Amino acid sequence: MTATTTGTVTGPTAATAPALEVRDLHITYPPRAGRGPARAVDGVDLELGRGEILALIGESGCGKSTLARALTGLVKPTSGQVLCDGEPLRYTSAALKAHRRKVQFVLQDPGGALNPRQNVFDAVAEGPRLHRMRDGLEQRVHTALSKAGLRPPEQFLSRFPHEMSGGQQQRVVIAGALALEPSVIVADEPVASLDASVRGEILKLVLDLRRDLGLSSLVVSHDLGLAWNIADRVAVMYLGRIVEVGTVEEVLLAPRHPYTKALLSVVSAEGARGGRPQLLQGEPPDPTAVPEGCRFHPRCPLWAGLDAADRAEAGCDRRTLPVLPAQAPAGGQAACHLASVS
Known part of the structure; x- marks a missing residue:
């Protein structure tokens, strides 16, 4: 510019x-x-x-x-x-x-x-x-x-x-x-x-x-x-926001966001062999009632598996995530507080 x-x-x-x-x-x-x-x-x-x-x-x-x-x-x-x-x-x-x-x-x-x-x-x-x-x-x-x-x-x-x-x-x-x-x-x-x-x-x-x-x-x-x-690239959208973006290989072969992982589990090769897909809990997205913090946390299996102390440290229910940039850096990017441990 x-x-x-x-x-x-x-x-x-x-x-x-x-x-x-x-x-x-x-x-x-x-x-x-x-x-x-x-x-x-x-x-x-x-x-x-x-x-x-x-x-x-x-x-x-x-x-x-x-x-x-x-x-x-x-x-x-x-x-x-x-x-x-x-x-x-x-x-x-x-x-x-x-x-x-x-x-x-x-x-x-x-x-x-x-x-x-x-x-x-x-x-x-x-x-x-x-x-x-x-x-x-x-x-x-x-x-x-x-x-x-x-x-x-x-x-x-x-x-x-x-x-x-x-x-x-x-x-x-x-x-x-x-x-x-x-x-x-x-x-x-x-x-x-x-x-x-x-x-x-x-x-x-x-x-x-x-x-x-x-x-x-x-x-x-x-x-x-x-x-x-x-x-060439994939952008994953949830409740009005892009939550993961990257090349098709980055997003589909090495997903970082738990929402992307849940979507992929339904069509994965493991699932095709009889493995159990990861079912999302809770209601479908409601754009009139966007949750505080990470908008996916009420349905997130990673959040559901944390104890009270880990939830307090993660802050998924109170810390707002930034909007992902228009072009993700190499390796892709995910809007998730827990992506580093997922």
């Missing part, structure tokens, strides 16, 4: 800045039905590098989808910043439109994302038409369909969603995103609604798009197997 002659601070150039970044992001929904405000995203720093595939992992309700929607401009933060190519996102209509051309959102359910009355051509052409990209529209649609793996595209142009498989529908949704030539794809559970037989094909497509187009991708999922197969 350097200072200009006017005293303002300038950040990295677009060429060196992360493709997408959030700084101290908070998203709080107002109270309702007698409950307090919901801290859906509660202090997140995170970077998506150029050409990187980052997997955002966690249970349902932990804030993953809200964070993904904020990255695409669909949710305005309560505080903090979203930056694209080093430039803060502004929330005017024109700025949001320009941002969404560069950062495209791929929804979980392709059947719900596609208009049943639109054929494939119109579905893929909808984005370019909204952005007034009408020159060469037919070729643009053909190219997008080919990149999404629907070849030859002529065979699909006149089809309607009900005439295609779930995997083909998801490829149409991805083609609709590619038609705008984005630099970033944010995919929310992109294979969750698909049969196991086609999940691998869609994940391979994400890898192919990175290889062929240099696309950066943030993939939201609860599936650790997905992260292992396609991600």
